Amino acid sequence: MQLPVDGGRWASTGGRVTAHSARRWGWGSGRGDSGRSGAQAAKDAAANAFYELDSTQRDLRISIETIAAVDDSPAARTAVGDFAELGRRIDEASAAYIAAVDAHDLDRDDLTAAAADRARQELQQATNKLERVRADLDHFAHGLGSILQQAETQLARLAPAVERARQALLAAGNALDAVRDKGYRADDLAARLARLAPELTRLNEGAGVHGVQATVHRAVELQRTAEELRAQAEQLPRRAEEIDRRLGTLRTRAQALATRAERTAPVLSELRRRFAMACWEDLQPVPEQAARAVAEAEGRIREAAGARAEQRWADATALLATARALLNQTDEAITAAQERLRRLNEVQASHRGEVDRTRFAVRDAQRLAMAGRSTPDPRHARPLDEAMARLDRAVEDLGGRHPDYWHFLMELEAVRDTAARVVQAIREGLSTGH
Structure with a gap:
């Protein structure tokens, strides 16, 4: 076989095949080349173990960060601590691998069989150390199980919860605008909606600042409050109509009770004339009390009408409730007097x-x-x-x-x-x- 002349190198060596030229052209064999190949195989195996360990650690770090962001339980804190300890072992194994690689240049021309064998052994030791740590890392990942599942479930709730809260706030604002267009001030609802602004700001800052659990809880509370505001805004016209209806009903009832109260005096007169004092003495104050209660109720009704005109809905509702209670008491007292006379008439006729x-x-x-x-x-x-x-x-x-x-x-x-x-x-x- 005739070899090509490379820039006169063949001539300069006097026709001899050097170790460098033998490797270059694929010549030569024996223990030196076998040792170099074994060391290179050990280097490749160590590199593969290092890559797989690094990939496993990066994947598991995402899981640990998810758990740390969502779960503050003792089990979760233990998992985070254990992963940190594994990280220190990974750093040690990685450092040993890098040191073994840096310590041996397998491409040197003068690499001896002993040096190649020493490189192979140190690289194999680094590989074993990397694989042991990776096995422990796999076992640790398998043990996360339910903690990771719960954390992922909680994390999966985050985006939908935040979106629902934002949509609820938007709906509340739209409902408030709609009733204002109809002439209702709804100042209290507007003030309550404005007070939600800081919470919306915190919600937009996200879980990275406030944590997943706190953000989900904030989103749920914002949604609940916003939905209440929207419902109250939508019910405002009906609430106004109901107050108007109750105003009319209570006015009519107060007038009717005032008339009935006036008729109580003849009833008491008959009781006094026909029956013993013990039969009617407790009813003596009824006419005066009834007239006073009706007058007070009418006053509350007028105040409620004023609150309605000023769109103070809560005040109007409370005043109407007071007026109704007064009229109920008056109705019971007047009815008691009339019922007393009826029952006494019956038992007097025949017991x-x-x-x-x-x-x-x-x-x-x-x-x-x-x-x-x-x-x-x-x-x-x-x-x-x-x-x-x-x-x-x-x-x-x-x-x-x-x-x-x-x-x-x-x-x-x-x-x-x-x-x-x-x-x-x-x-x-x-x-x-x-």
């Missing part, structure tokens, strides 16, 4: 119906107390016996010259209440087996 109804209630309770027993339970028999005696005394008291019919009615009502309590106690005992 037999009240007595029979009350006696039946006691007898019915007694029959229930004896059901399945030869003797009643003293807890049931004693109050029923006392109730029956109380009924008899009430009937006897009607025999006087000026009977207190109202006391008679109250006594019979108390007797029926006693019978009802005994019946309830018996049924509760049956249901519990006692």
